[in-house]
Amino acid sequence: MICDIFRTTKSGIEFSVHLVPGAKEEKMIGVVNTMHGKAVKIAIHERPTENRANVALIRFLSEIFAVPKSQISIKRGHKSREKRIEIINVLVADITKLAKLHM
Numbered sequence: 001m002i003c004d005i006f007r008t009t010k011s012g013i014e015f016s017v018h019l020v021p022g023a024k025e026e027k028m029i030g031v032v033n034t035m036h037g038k039a040v041k042i043a044i045h046e047r048p049t050e051n052r053a054n055v056a057l058i059r060f061l062s063e064i065f066a067v068p069k070s071q072i073s074i075k076r077g078h079k080s081r082e083k084r085i086e087i088i089n090v091l092v093a094d095i096t097k098l099a100k101l102h103m
Contacts (some may be wrong), residue, residue, distance in 0.1 A: 005031060005038050006095055012071070012088035013095055017042055019081045021053040026060055034082055054078060061085065065095055 006015045016039035018032050023043030032041045046056035054074055062069040067087060077083035087095065 005040060006092045008092050009086065012086060012090050013092050014075065014084060014086045015040060017057065017083045017085050019044065019053060019057060019083060021046060021048045021056075021081075026056075028064065036082065039082065051078075054083075057083070057085075061087070065090070 006013050016034065016036060018034055018039040018041045020029070020041065020043040023045060026044050027042070029041040029043055031038055033039075042057065042060065044053060044056045044060055046052040058069050058072045058074070061067075061072050065072075065087065067090060071088045071090070073086050073088075075084040075086050
């Protein structure tokens with residue numbers, strides 16, 4: 001099921017995130033259906049002001065997937081809860097193993 005979310009690109013992988021800002025606990029909640037397909041639902045502490053939620057999301061993903069923050073970018077949805085994330089120089093197999101551990 002988790003493998004359906006991650007898509008291989010020329011430079012790495014892409015996947016969708018449904019962000020829940022202002023949460024008490026930072027964690028991957030699971031997989032949800034959105035208008036654009038399946039997404040990983042992630043809760044973070046930061047509120048969505050002055051780009052803080054996006055910065056916190058990149059930091060959180062960096063920790064979870066054990067990659068440098070410089071390898072993670074938000075491709076779409078900077079001002080939305082629905083985001084498209086790209087992580088470069090990684091394989092889908094590596095990411096799905098780590099994602100399963102945190103869900």
